[in-house]
Amino acid sequence: MTTSRLLLGLLTTHAVAVLFSCTVTAATVLVITRQALRGTRPQHRAAILSSVAEIARSLRRRQ
Secondary structure: OOHHHHHHHHHHHHHHHHHHHHHHHHHHHHHHHHHHHOOOOHHHHHHHHHHHHHHHHHHHHHO
């Protein structure tokens, strides 16, 4: 194998790992949001959504 093929494989592996990580983060935020909003009063939803947005921002900074 040439060096360029090894680097291409490494880059592809890294891209797939990043994509997988972003997918897991998005799914986690979606599940948290659905659980948080289930059975809540409409006046509390804005506060819950802003808290979930803060969680999503902190998860995005960690990546």
